[in-house]
Amino acid sequence: GIVTGFQYTNGSVCAGDRVECNCTTSVGVIDWTISYRVLGSSNQSWIHVKTVNFNKARNGSTTECEGYTFTYDPDDNSSRLIFHLNASESILIVCQDGHEVDNETAIITDIGYYARAPTNLTTAFNASGVILEWEDTENNCTSTEYYVTLNSTSTDELMYNTSNTTLHIKPSDLLENVTYTYTVKGRAEKQSTISKPFTLATIKVKNVAVCTANTTDPCKNNSCCANVTLNITLESSDHADVKHPSQFYNISYSSNTGEVSYCITDYDKTKWTGSGFNYNERYHFTITQMNDFIAGEQINNNTTTSEYYCQSRENGGLLWIGISVLLIIILFIIVILLAIIVCQCKYRSQRKS
Incomplete structure (x- = not known):
């Protein structure tokens, strides 16, 4: 057969x-x-x-x-x-x-x-947590189970498994001020290189510069004669080496009449301009960095700017009074000169006749 x-x-x-x-x-x-x-x-x-x-x-x-x-x-x-x-x-x-x-x-x-280890490990953030993503382009097996390991210097390893090339990590799984890295193990136990570090912590504020500029309509409606602009400078080395969530800032200022609070809700915007300050009051500015996971009160690293004193309207009024007096004197001199010229013209006319 x-x-x-x-x-x-x-x-x-x-x-x-x-x-x-x-x-x-x-x-x-x-x-x-x-x-x-x-x-x-x-x-x-x-x-x-x-x-x-x-x-x-x-x-x-x-x-x-x-x-x-x-x-x-x-x-x-x-x-x-x-x-x-x-x-x-x-x-x-x-x-x-x-x-x-x-x-x-x-x-x-x-x-x-024969599949290669996962590559191109990236980290991103959204309002619900951290998104880990990687590529597995050399693997033709669709049923691959990936094993993800999160490491840090201060906590135990966190282990996850998934059949996708993305993994969502809840913020409750992570500590707020700890830096993490992760690796991914794919087919045949082949492990990726270590990812770039990331953290839920905010980027530290290095400096806050206070700038003033004259307004187009100074001293109107009991406001100051200048706008106040705060320029926030972040720690560049920290921001470059470690991936942080996008952050925003709570800005408050206080004076002897009370306290006002503003919030820069545009993510990663580091400039704020305020106007409408009262006369003869000292303002104390406080800036607190925040993100979707950590409130400023919890990280306790506020930055306080130098104090800014508003110019009183009386000082501005004296300036305008001085200018007005000078203009009146100039006008008076012009009138006298014109009168003299007119008199001379009449005198010459009478002599000719």
Whole structure:
């Protein structure tokens, strides 16, 4: 007899995938031989697992061994083999006719073993937490399970697993002022490099500069004669090395008449301009950095600017009085000069007549 038919799962097969082989012979005698080898091991010889023999005397029998299921159908002289591929293994399947030793072979290999480690690890933030993302472009196995490990210098490791190339971390899982990195392990236990560090903490404020500028309509409606602008400078080294959430600022100022609070809600905006300050009051500015996860009261690193004194309207009024007196004197001199010129013209006219 001969092997008249042999079909098997071909193409990209990954660990855990179902593999099916069908073998048909001319006389109904079928011998299966299964061997395996571990990919990457020093010994690449085939290791025998099981040999199963079928013939018409074993009508409709089924045999299971070490995860391999063999069935036999005497009506069409065929047998079927079903199993799930183990990780990092190649399986050698041989089906032969028991009499003439005519055979067909197939090698099923876990292609996930050849996948590279995940790359391009990135970190992003949104209002609900931290988004970790990576690429796995060299992996053709869609059923990959990724194992993500978060590390820090002050806490134990945090372990996550996912079948996607993104992972959402709840802010409640992380400590506020701790810096984290992470790694991702993909197919065949291949691990990525370490990600860039990230933290939930705000970026520290290095300096706050106070600038004043004259308004276009000075001293109107009991306001100061200048606007006040605060320019916030952040710690550049911290911002460059560690990924932080976008942040905003709470700005408050107080005087002897009370306290007013503003909030720069535009993320990452570091400039604020205020106007409408009262006369003869000393203002004390306080800036608190915040983000979606940490309030300023909790981090206790406020920055206070120098105090700014509003110019009183009386001082401005004296200036305007001085200018007005000068203008009146100039106008008076002009009138006298004009009168003298007119008198001289009349005198000359009378002499000629």
